Amino acid sequence: MKKLLILGAGTGGALLSNLMLHKLDMKEWEITIVDKSMEHHYQPGYLFLPFKLYGYEAKSDIVKPIRDPIPSSVKFVQATANLIDHKNKKVETTTGTLEYDWLVLAMGCTIAPGEVDGLADAMGTNAGTFYNLEGALALQPKLENFKEGKLVLHIADMPIKCPVAPIEFVFLADYFFQLKGVRKNIDISYVTPLTGAFTKPVATKVLSSMMAEKQIKLVPNFNIKSVDAEHRTLTSFNGEKVDYGFLVSIPPNVGPEVIEKSGLGDGLGFAVTDSHTLKSKKADFIYVVGDNSNVPTSKAGSVAHFEAEIIAENLIREINGKEPHPDFDGHTNCFIESGFHKAFLIDFNYEVEPVHGSYPWPGVGPMQLLENSHLNHYGKMAFKWVYWNLLLTGHLPGDPLVPIQMSLKGKKLSEITPHGHR
Ligand SMILES: Cc1cc2nc3c(=O)[nH]c(=O)nc-3n(C[C@H](O)[C@H](O)[C@H](O)COP(=O)(O)OP(=O)(O)OC[C@H]3O[C@@H](n4cnc5c(N)ncnc54)[C@H](O)[C@@H]3O)c2cc1C
The missing domain is CATH 3.50.50.60 (FAD/NAD(P)-binding domain)
Structure with missing residues (x-):
């Protein structure tokens, strides 16, 4: 049997295990996913827990068993990956050595x-x-x-996961203390x-005001x-x-220690990754998904999703002896909670910063980019269900609802000056 090994069963790893199950011939391939934890956390929920807002009050509101979103025919190993011997295509873990033909790094990052x-x-x-x-x-x-x-x-x-979460926190703190009358x-x-x-000029102007x-x-x-x-x-x-x-x-x-110990990192535990193919720049037969990579876009669940779809295609191309395509454009989209049951929505990539406009359909929306609206808030609230039921299982619809590559349609590109400033 040929072996696909995925290290990390969070957003990117769990999704990729689902996508690859449908793309590989499972009579020839074995998929194994390794995680040190027995829990999968819906991390966007960390934002609401401190305030006990919008139904997020306890651990049980955001945590499921790690096995839940992983297909039963994918082998799960609970272990910590300690060393990647990429010359011999082996990974040393706390419970033994695992061999691979192709390896995906999906171990995220943590606070230090x-x-x-x-x-x-x-x-x-x-x-x-x-x-x-x-x-x-x-x-x-x-x-x-x-x-x-x-x-x-x-x-x-910087970099941090979900760079808008701190902004959301202060907006929600303002809302929370108003509700408390203090x-x-x-x-x-x-x-x-x-x-x-924020990092991008047009959004920075809106969010600063x-x-x-x-x-x-x-x-x-x-x-x-x-x-x-x-x-x-x-x-x-x-x-x-x-x-x-x-x-x-x-x-x-910071990224996990194993990345630096194995000579794959940038000094901070983030794997040095090609920004467009998402392949490791340090070793062959390795791809990197999600927060674990050093690609210059946001560390967000939406990014892990877009990347996983592209890695799945590239893995199949390589397995069939073809070159990977440089398809990842840095696409990110995220809601920004602002309190009072409202939120902003931003959509951008490596080249195009967040601007005003309508999403996903030009002129129709119904969601408005960089506008503070109730509808965007309901979008953010619905995302939890979407995450567990559609995103992790690989069932999100593609274009035009959730395009993998960013669409320019409906965006007010005139807001961007030639220098990228307004
Ligand atoms: C406060 C907060 C709010 C957020 N809000 C949003 C949001 O609104 N929208 C959005 O899109 N994103 C949001 N995010 C970001 C999003 O949660 C992450 O970008 C996403 O989960 C990244 O997925 P991943 O697969 O790269 O990493 P993770 O989902 O973190 O998974 C990494 C996995 O690797 C495992 N692991 C680590 N090291 C090892 C090892 N050595 N051996 C074995 N296993 C290992 C971990 O146990 C974990 O299960 C938020 C994050 C935070 C912290």
């Missing part, structure tokens, strides 16, 4: 609070994070009991290493050096200081 001086200490006292399940749940009593003072959200460094006693600040609220409208203070260009939990202060490398009452931290995001 220890990378910022003082942050790990602060996390146990007057700071927290919603970038993992434990952190999101631990924030519940902290926010419930926060009645006055300074709530500061800071992003340590907003007037609380200052909310958004401290970021970026020059504005929404922050101003909601009286959220934006502190840009803040490269964090240390956190002083005792004095509740953040200090930047320039010597700038920000005081906090309670700190919500997005620590540096």
Whole structure:
């Protein structure tokens, strides 16, 4: 039997196992998927848990057994991948060695609070994070009991998973404290290493003005050096200081150790990957899907989905002796919750930044890009069902509803100047 081995059974890995099952001749192929965890987390739910909003209150609202979205004819191994011996096409895991003909890396990334001086200490006292399940749940009593003072959200460094999630957090904090009747006693600040609220000019303008409208203070260009939990202060490398009452931290995001140990990484645990074919640039017979890669687009579930569809096609081409196609265009789409049952929607790729327009049908929508609407919010709420039932199982419709490559149709491209600025 020939062997396809997938490391990581999160969004990208689980989807790819479903897609490949239907593309490979299973009389000749065996698909094995390895994960160190026994749980699959719907990570977009981490955003809502701290506020107990929109039906997200407990672990059971976002977690399923890891086996659930994986087809029964795919072999599942619970183990941690420790070393990829790509010369001999073998992977050493905590439960033994696995051989492969083709390997897909889908191990995502995690937070590393220890990378910022003082942050790990602060996390146990007057700071927290919603970038993992434990952190999101631990924030519940902290926010419930926060009645006055300074709530500061800071992003340590880029890249991070879902770069809009921190923006959503401060928008929801504003909404949550208004519902509790304590907003007037609380200052909310958004401290970021970026020059504005987001990375792309048109969206940055829209999101920065929404922050101003909601009286959220934006502190840009803040490269964090240390956190002083005792004095509740953040200090930047320039010597700038920000005081906090309670700190919500997005620590540096790093890929798994095994990537660096195996000589496949960029220094941060992200596998060095061709931006268009999604093949490892360091070794043959390896593809990379989702957050685990270093391709210069957002780390998002939607991206893992578009990439998995392209990798599935490229794997089949290569197995049949053909060249992979450079089809991935960096396509990302995400909803941005803004509180009060409203959200924005953005859709972009490597070349085209998010602009206004209608989605998915030009002029018709019904969803509006970069507009704050109830419909976009209902889209975000529906995404959880879509994730478990259509996305992970490989049943999402393609063009025009969910095109794999970004469509220019319906987008106001006139908003982008030749220099990419408005
Ligand atoms: C707060 C938050 C909000 C988000 N909101 C959105 C959103 O609204 N929309 C959106 O599209 N995306 C969102 N995302 C991002 C999205 O969840 C991720 O981009 C997506 O899950 C990436 O999929 P993946 O397969 O690359 O990694 P993951 O889904 O994280 O899966 C990685 C898997 O690899 C396993 N693993 C790791 N190391 C090893 C190892 N050494 N051996 C074996 N197994 C290993 C892990 O246990 C895990 O199961 C959000 C993320 C966060 C944190």
